[in-house]
Amino acid sequence: MITDKQLLRKQMRGYRHVLPKSYRIKASRQISQRLIRFLEAKKLKQILLYWPIHEEVDLRLVAEYFWSNQLEVILPVADQIQKQITCYAVRCVDQLQTGSYGIIEPDPALARLVDPNELEAVIVPGVAFDKRGYRLGYGGGYYDRFFMKNPQLLSIGVAYPEQLCSSVYAESYDQTITILLTPTNLIYFLEKN
Ligand SMILES: Nc1nc2c(c(=O)[nH]1)N(C=O)[C@@H](CNc1ccc(C(=O)N[C@@H](CCC(=O)O)C(=O)O)cc1)CN2
Numbered sequence: 426m427i428t429d430k431q432l433l434r435k436q437m438r439g440y441r442h443v444l445p446k447s448y449r450i451k452a453s454r455q456i457s458q459r460l461i462r463f464l465e466a467k468k469l470k471q472i473l474l475y476w477p478i479h480e481e482v483d484l485r486l487v488a489e490y491f492w493s494n495q496l497e498v499i500l501p502v503a504d505q506i507q508k509q510i511t512c513y514a515v516r517c518v519d520q521l522q523t524g525s526y527g528i529i530e531p532d533p534a535l536a537r538l539v540d541p542n543e544l545e546a547v548i549v550p551g552v553a554f555d556k557r558g559y560r561l562g563y564g565g566g567y568y569d570r571f572f573m574k575n576p577q578l579l580s581i582g583v584a585y586p587e588q589l590c591s592s593v594y595a596e597s598y599d600q601t602i603t604i605l606l607t608p609t610n611l612i613y614f615l616e617k618n
């Protein structure tokens with residue numbers, strides 16, 4: 426049986442897939458610039474970023490910003506068996522490799538292992554976000570597990586406006602994000618549901 430959640434995931438991925446490339450590039454640049462300004466204002470440096478796949482918001486400008494300021498870029502490495510994320514910090518693109526799901530990830534042999542307690546914020550990719558701050562991903566539950574173990578972390582979702590919807594059919598294990606950044610808005614979700 427196909428669930429509402431699976432249908433929504435397919436529909437929202439479809440919406441994202443048909444966004445023109447030029448639109449996605451422009452929106453990604455706007456979101457990246459807003460994120461850089463936010464991180465500077467709050468003096469946040471130890472940030473878990475992500476390297477984009479499919480048509481996700483592309484934050485590589487933020488990675489470039491970190492590297493050009495002699496800061497490390499922290500990225501997740503996905504363990505496909507355990508469905509868990511481990512964080513590694515890299516100093517340049519040479520420390521990256523193609524990992525699970527074809528995602529560009531830190532090479533654990535070259536990168537520095539980062540304890541999640543060191544993190545000051547987590548930038549969360551998603552397929553869709555709803556008005557209560559719940560997120561829909563690719564269905565692996567990686568970020569849900571990560572936030573269940575590290576509930577204190579500030580989580581910042583990033584999205585094109587076309588990824589927002591009224592409900593993503595959140596389940597008991599789903600965690601809300603703290604902030605959502607779009608090309609034109611910064612939304613705070615104050616209530617932890
Ligand atoms: N850029 C990025 N990195 C990330 C995530 C993410 O959502 N985006 N993750 C967040 O969880 C973790 C990896 N999880 C992922 C789970 C599935 C797919 C994916 O593309 N799945 C294919 C099906 C592949 C298969 O079945 O073998 C697909 O949905 O088309 C990608 C990432 C950690 N790193």
Ligand SMILES: Nc1ncnc2c1ncn2[C@@H]1O[C@H](COP(=O)(O)OP(=O)(O)OP(=O)(O)O)[C@@H](O)[C@H]1O
Nearest residue numbers: 560561562563564565566567568569570573598599
């Ligand atoms: N904290 C958890 N502990 C154990 N299993 C979990 C936990 N969180 C989620 N799961 C499991 O993970 C699966 C996928 O969850 P969900 O559909 O919410 O993923 P998602 O948020 O879309 O994916 P992702 O975070 O990887 O982008 C579900 O079957 C759920 O049972």
